Amino acid sequence: MKTSKLILLGLICMIATVPATAQSRSEKKARIERAVKEAIDSQTYKIDVNRMQPMRGGSRTLTTNYSLKISNDSVYSYLPYFGVAYNIPYGGGKGLVFSEPITEYKTKELKKGRMQIDFKTRSEGDNYEYSLTIYPNGSTTIHVQASNRQSISYTGDMDIEK
Template sequence: MKRMKWIFVCLAGLLLAVNLPAQTREEKKAERQAYIEKLIAGKCFKIDVSMAYPMRGRSIPLTSLYSLELKQDSVDVYLPYYGRAYSVPYGGGKGLHFCSTATDLHVEKEKKGYAISFSSKTEEDTYDFWIDISEEGFASISVTMRNRQSIRYSGEISWDN
């Protein structure tokens, strides 16, 4: 009888241990989604970029820290540019390294994420940004400029805002 109790306790403990990680995974996913929803609703988030996709050529893995940070109505952009420039200042200009205001900001909840669009202007160029963010925090950034070819980036929401 004692042996039967011992086997029952061991089996119950084993079943609890197997089910416990699945619950914590789901809880972490729900927590991550709530965090992303909060950031996007507040229009204050940072995307760490890891890949660049120029209009021509191969995709480029980025080894340095590049990002796009949206803070309500301002944007801080630090992204590399690969592509053709039609008209830029002598020396190549600043490219996609600027802080500016974000105008025409639109945030829309979609089926499995969020669609964000805005425009920004510097003394060099006018930029139109389209950002798609999944519920898991993965992001795709498309940038259209007046004086350069378009470019696309991919990355992830930064968790250390």
């Protein structure tokens, strides 16, 4: 008799908490989507990169904290580069590690809430075209096309409070 009452009480507690959990998940998802949209609209966001895909060879998981930061009209690129360089400064140059102004910043809304951001920038060693695809949950794909190097892609997550 006691055990059946305890089981019944346990079932009631479980049923009562399921809708609250589902609601909090949907609230969290909506909060993240709102934060991503606000960051894109303000043109101030940071993407923590965790994987790269060079044109040749397999993709690699990154263990160091690499990132791409957009702040108003500037890009702060701290990304590794593996690939073929056609024309680089003596000593190898700095690769994709630089802080420079952005030109031609364009935002385009895609299907399913995704956003595409394209911009150009120039460092002392090369010209770059960045193309970012940002998903509503903050996950991001970055494609970088350089004038003097093979293109390379990265994946990561937007640094927002989850």
